[in-house]
Amino acid sequence: MKGNANHPIIAFYAKAIAEMKKNPSDMTNPTSWRYQGAIHDYLRPNATDAQRQARDPLFTTTDILPPPSEQLKFWRTCQHQSWFFLPWHRMYLHHFERIIMGHVARLGGPTDWALPYWNYSGSKTFGIPFPGSALLPGPFRTGGLPDLFVARREPLANQGQPFADATATDIKRCLQEPFPSSGSSGGFLGLKTVSNHAGGPAEGAVESSPHDLMHGAIGGSGGLMGNFIGAPLDPIFWLHHCNIDRLWEVWIARDTTHKNPVDPDWLTTSFDFHDAKGNPVSMKPSEVLDTKAAPLSYVYDDISDPV
Numbered sequence: 001m002k003g004n005a006n007h008p009i010i011a012f013y014a015k016a017i018a019e020m021k022k023n024p025s026d027m028t029n030p031t032s033w034r035y036q037g038a039i040h041d042y043l044r045p046n047a048t049d050a051q052r053q054a055r056d057p058l059f060t061t062t063d064i065l066p067p068p069s070e071q072l073k074f075w076r077t078c079q080h081q082s083w084f085f086l087p088w089h090r091m092y093l094h095h096f097e098r099i100i101m102g103h104v105a106r107l108g109g110p111t112d113w114a115l116p117y118w119n120y121s122g123s124k125t126f127g128i129p130f131p132g133s134a135l136l137p138g139p140f141r142t143g144g145l146p147d148l149f150v151a152r153r154e155p156l157a158n159q160g161q162p163f164a165d166a167t168a169t170d171i172k173r174c175l176q177e178p179f180p181s182s183g184s185s186g187g188f189l190g191l192k193t194v195s196n197h198a199g200g201p202a203e204g205a206v207e208s209s210p211h212d213l214m215h216g217a218i219g220g221s222g223g224l225m226g227n228f229i230g231a232p233l234d235p236i237f238w239l240h241h242c243n244i245d246r247l248w249e250v251w252i253a254r255d256t257t258h259k260n261p262v263d264p265d266w267l268t269t270s271f272d273f274h275d276a277k278g279n280p281v282s283m284k285p286s287e288v289l290d291t292k293a294a295p296l297s298y299v300y301d302d303i304s305d306p307v
């Protein structure tokens with residue numbers, strides 16, 4: 001990686017995170033670091049301080065939380081083991097990316113800043129040739145950029161040593177999974193379920209591997225990436241998910257039988273987020289299927305078929 005910490009995409013990602021982390025006890029600002037993490041998962045509003053301290057890695061005794069009604073609407077909403085896994089996380093990345101882009105613009109960073117992906121199975125990282133792609137990218141490790149480093153990871157990852165086995169970094173297996181029309185196999189993207197936060201029976205292949213296995217490998221024993229509350233508080237989470245999001249595009253492109261669901265129950269279920277100004281917005285899967293169109297407006301540099 002060596003020079004990557006100076007790459008403007010990464011350097012400004014770190015600076016923007018530092019901005020989001022300001023006023024850390026104030027969890028009422030929707031564009032703050034901890035609020036963005038809580039969207040994924042948080043304790044329920046009636047949790048005691050002791051319970052929050054046990055599970056929120058950034059807990060402070062002076063935390064100010066939003067009203068319970070707001071927490072119930074916007075927090076703890078990640079979709080797992082479900083056919084909403086891919087679109088929900090795409091929406092989550094999108095709103096987070098807009099917040100970061102706002103900070104990058106204010107800080108004078110690249111005007112075309114976009115969330116990078118970490119292709120742990122490729123030859124490039126951040127679009128830069130990088131043969132050690134399965135290693136945690138340098139700027140996130142010990143000695144990297146302080147705002148991208150977290151201690152609570154598998155130590156080998158932070159040391160720049162191999163930490164994930166070949167199954168965890170294998171992106172080829174899930175890409176060969178079909179559209180999940182029926183049956184008990186989740187296919188590529190997961191089986192039909194109601195929106196259920198977590199714990200459903202319907203995990204798709206891309207969610208189990210590389211997604212779940214990489215979470216576990218990076219988190220190691222007790223690390224942030226190993227649980228729903230801690231994961232988004234590790235800056236590598238967003239690059240991991242960006243790669244998962246990219247794999248969705250690779251899967252669609254590689255086989256004409258690979259299509260998104262057309263079931264209205266999938267297309268029109270709406271989820272709540274905030275825009276970069278902190279205003280509430282809602283979004284449906286039907287609005288995030290074409291990454292090149294507004295509001296997403298991004299294109300991956302590489303959706304070639306690795307299989």
Ligand code: C2O
Nearest residue numbers: 040078079211215
């Ligand atoms: Cu909702 Cu990788 O997690």
